Amino acid sequence: MWFKSCRMTFACLNRMKSYRYPWTRPYSTSGTTVDSSEVKTFLALAHRWWDEQGVYAPLHSMNDLRVPFIRDNLLKTVANHQPGKPLSGMKILDVGCGGGLLTEPLGRLGASVIGIDPVDENIKTAQRHKSFDPVLDKRIEYRACSLEEIVEETAETFDAVVASEVVEHVIDLETFVQCCFQVLKPSGSLFITTINKTQLSYALGIVFAEQIAGIVPKGTHTWEKFVSPEKLESILESNGLSVQTVAGMLYNPFSGYWHWSENTSLNYAAYAVKSGVQEHQVPAEFVLKEEAEELQATASTNPAVHEELKK
Ligand SMILES: CC(C)=CCC/C(C)=C/CC/C(C)=C/CC/C(C)=C/CC/C(C)=C/CC/C(C)=C/CC/C(C)=C/CC/C(C)=C/CC/C(C)=C/CC/C(C)=C/Cc1cc(C(=O)O)cc(O)c1O
Ligand SMILES: C[S@@+](CC[C@H](N)C(=O)[O-])C[C@H]1O[C@@H](n2cnc3c(N)ncnc32)[C@H](O)[C@@H]1O
Ligand SMILES: [Mg+2]
16 A cells, blocks of 8 residues: 555463462463464464565564663663673563564664564564574574463563563453563563554554555454553553553654654553562462462461461
């Protein structure tokens, strides 16, 4: 179209009771955040990631905002950094990495990045593309999996988790966020970009962007799955992630460029930090024996936990 020429196993769960104490491992009873219909949609486009003027042009263009957003906020967390490789020494998990459009620039900034995506064809595309650059080939690892599948082996591993243009495609956002918490180191950073759930995002993000202008392929988004910043902030805060920044992003379909905006009624970026304390609900029946002993020890100092353990 004329616009185109322009641009975890520990997921936490239902039936939980409220405790207020430093987090302990939750146990998944069901457990997926992956919507099979989304997988089908992305599978069909798995070979299109690196066509910079193609269906994923807006995501290529979004790097102009999100890469500096992630870089600059991460640099505030370190005393000094290596010129040229400012993110050197940092471990980043890129969840829903797709073809690696954001994974690669983060690797170029010196970070060790693991990119995961449930669509194996996306991972094949990403692996093929990074293989052309020996530096990236060493710095980036890709895996075809969901977030909940790697939580156990990567608990408290990452300095940062990135989920860019992903949460509007998942089911069970709360579980998704809890997994992000689990894999982050204490004080680790979480970066999310997504689309707000407003009448304007329906009019512009669905009717205009998909059905009229073809900025994104028809069926890319379901308005009901869009996430307001208020809802996202509430889920983050109640899961031990302290929101630092929410900033609006505006796509200009004429120029194909993104701009920061005061207005969050369409796209927005959020940055949160793992605070380490959660108002979590942990189902007593899901707490392993050693966890119960740990809690028992805690109970001696915390009556609230003591009460819960008696139930
Ligand atoms: C039950 C139910 C569904 C209710 C909905 C709520 C409700 C009641 C809605 C009613 C609202 C309403 C009034 C609807 C009327 C529908 C209608 C007649 C709409 C007309 C459309 C319109 C208003 C057109 C205006 C046209 C115009 C004047 C344009 C020129 C001005 C201008 C520059 C506009 C800017 C347009 C703009 C900002 C478009 C971008 C919109 C947007 C949110 C895009 C996000 C998409 C995107 C690029 C996200 C990243 C991304 C990318 C890709 C990819 O494939 O590249 C994939 C992804 O998964 C992504 O997340
Ligand atoms: C719009 S693309 C964004 C890709 C990449 N993050 C970027 O911004 O360039 C959304 C990606 O999320 C992946 N995805 C969908 N559901 C997911 C889930 N539940 N968990 C992880 N990734 C998911 C899709 O396979 C797709 O690659
Ligand atoms: Mg999207």
